[in-house]
Amino acid sequence: MPGSSASLSPALPKADLSHLPHLPVTPFLGHTLDVVRDSYGLHRRSKDAFGPIYRFKLLGLWRVALHGPDALEFILTDRDCLLSSHHGWDALHRLFPRGLMLRDFDDHRRHRRIMQGAFRAGAMAHYHQRIAGEMDALVANRPLGRAFAFYPAIKELTLRIGAAVFMGLPLDDPRTGQLNRAFIAEVMAALSPIRRPVPFTPMARGVAGRLFLTQTFRDLIKERRLREGDDFFSQMCRATDEDGTHWTDEEIADHFNFLLMAAHDTTASALAALVWALGAHSEWQDRLVAEVDALPDGQPDQAALDTMVMTDRAFRKVLRLVPPVPFIPRRAVRDFIWAGVDFPKGSFVTVMAGATMLSSELYTDPHRFDPDRFSPNRAEDRRHRFAWTPFGGGAHKCIGLHFSTMQVKLFTASLLRRARIGLPEGPQVEWQRMPIPRPKGGLPVVLSPRM
Numbered sequence: 001m002p003g004s005s006a007s008l009s010p011a012l013p014k015a016d017l018s019h020l021p022h023l024p025v026t027p028f029l030g031h032t033l034d035v036v037r038d039s040y041g042l043h044r045r046s047k048d049a050f051g052p053i054y055r056f057k058l059l060g061l062w063r064v065a066l067h068g069p070d071a072l073e074f075i076l077t078d079r080d081c082l083l084s085s086h087h088g089w090d091a092l093h094r095l096f097p098r099g100l101m102l103r104d105f106d107d108h109r110r111h112r113r114i115m116q117g118a119f120r121a122g123a124m125a126h127y128h129q130r131i132a133g134e135m136d137a138l139v140a141n142r143p144l145g146r147a148f149a150f151y152p153a154i155k156e157l158t159l160r161i162g163a164a165v166f167m168g169l170p171l172d173d174p175r176t177g178q179l180n181r182a183f184i185a186e187v188m189a190a191l192s193p194i195r196r197p198v199p200f201t202p203m204a205r206g207v208a209g210r211l212f213l214t215q216t217f218r219d220l221i222k223e224r225r226l227r228e229g230d231d232f233f234s235q236m237c238r239a240t241d242e243d244g245t246h247w248t249d250e251e252i253a254d255h256f257n258f259l260l261m262a263a264h265d266t267t268a269s270a271l272a273a274l275v276w277a278l279g280a281h282s283e284w285q286d287r288l289v290a291e292v293d294a295l296p297d298g299q300p301d302q303a304a305l306d307t308m309v310m311t312d313r314a315f316r317k318v319l320r321l322v323p324p325v326p327f328i329p330r331r332a333v334r335d336f337i338w339a340g341v342d343f344p345k346g347s348f349v350t351v352m353a354g355a356t357m358l359s360s361e362l363y364t365d366p367h368r369f370d371p372d373r374f375s376p377n378r379a380e381d382r383r384h385r386f387a388w389t390p391f392g393g394g395a396h397k398c399i400g401l402h403f404s405t406m407q408v409k410l411f412t413a414s415l416l417r418r419a420r421i422g423l424p425e426g427p428q429v430e431w432q433r434m435p436i437p438r439p440k441g442g443l444p445v446v447l448s449p450r451m
């Protein structure tokens with residue numbers, strides 16, 4: 001029943017979606033390979049052929065795709081508790097079970113309220129200080145004057161920051177490399193067509209990654225329950241429900257397995273897109289350099305970050321062009337009708353946040369890099385409450401929105417004070433869009449020292 005944790009039970013019927021059109025499918029695989037190779041292309045072709053509602057077959061199941069800001073608003077706001085996030089994110093069940101995004105209704109609200117404590121102003125000020133204090137040293141590790149692959153480097157940097165801030169690990173902790181490899185294995189397994197952990201398959205590597213991560217978290221829990229650390233992990237080990245019960249070791253390990261992945265992979269993807277855009281658009285890089293040069297000396301505090309409006313606009317822009325989470329899935333726990341279409345109980349629905357943010361009905365010349373479209377006098381993102389949704393919306397809206405914005409600004413200030421960004425191979429970069437966008441070839445960049 002919606003509203004209770006019983007909704008986590010897997011007993012939803014397979015829905016008959018035969019009333020909806022679809023592009024031709026490959027036997028057994030459906031559209032899975034199209035999604036892995038060029039998900040935007042598949043959805044563009046389907047929308048051109050059938051309009052904003054159609055079906056596609058991914059990982060053995062038919063799913064309904066919905067485009068447009070009204071669909072995003074209806075599905076994500078979910079006023080009548082019609083839709084389960086747990087059942088929608090079925091591809092993550094084996095890898096990230098019981099993470100916050102995989103919980104529903106009352107159970108989700110209870111867990112989110114506890115986690116929210118770690119993102120209040122006081123806690124954020126503590127993270128800010130910790131990140132600002134370390135960012136220069138992390139950025140200074142990057143070579144100057146010669147090409148290096150930016151994407152793996154930024155992924156490692158964001159994970160080190162996440163492990164330091166959320167788990168209280170030292171920045172040079174040798175376990176961070178192993179954590180990174182385990183997270184990569186988990187994320188790559190999410191879209192693997194072989195869904196069982198058959199030896200040597202991505203799913204087997206993903207499940208092994210999960211075991212390593214949850215064991216690492218369990219070892220830390222014992223230690224942290226005993227001491228008064230102010231990092232997020234220590235707080236979660238001591239946090240209690242309204243009725244005074246602690247989260248179990250298993251709950252904490254599951255939350256961290258999901259939270260750390262959500263925190264570092266998405267931000268790394270967004271920072272890679274930002275660096276690519278600044279390398280390709282030197283006039284925008286000039287504007288951000290000027291903004292960074294106008295900051296007071298030393299580590300930027302929150303007031304200084306608030307002045308970085310050009311960085312904010314450029315960041316918003318790359319999240320629109322290369323959103324780390326372009327598709328948001330749900331599953332109907334009851335029958336409903338929307339836009340005249342029947343959605344029987346058990347239907348998988350996916351809202352197309354990425355494609356909607358590239359729609360010419362909402363944005364002028366939507367593929368152009370033009371961060372000023374977010375300026376107060378143009379405000380194209382305000383054309384609809386759900387026109388700009390890289391962080392989702394409704395009950396599951398990203399809990400780390402402000403954290404990632406802070407991290408992006410601190411990184412930009414640290415990097416552009418030190419160097420200018422160049423792209424040795426020209427502005428054309430291809431993006432592997434799934435499961436989380438990453439630049440093919442790792443995004444070679446050259447950082448030239450500033451005089």
Ligand code: HEM
Pocket residue numbers: 085100101102112259262263264266267270319323324325328329389390391392393395396397398399400401403404
């Ligand atoms: C650019 C960076 C990021 C993007 C684009 C992003 C995007 C998203 C989106 C779209 C959702 C909603 C998914 C849904 O409705 O099914 C989400 C949820 C979530 N994100 Fe983020 N995220 C980012 C960074 C972060 C960071 C830094 C953290 C943690 C510090 C984080 C933690 C979470 C968590 C825990 C959820 C689940 C929330 C819930 O279910 O209540 N994210 N994120």
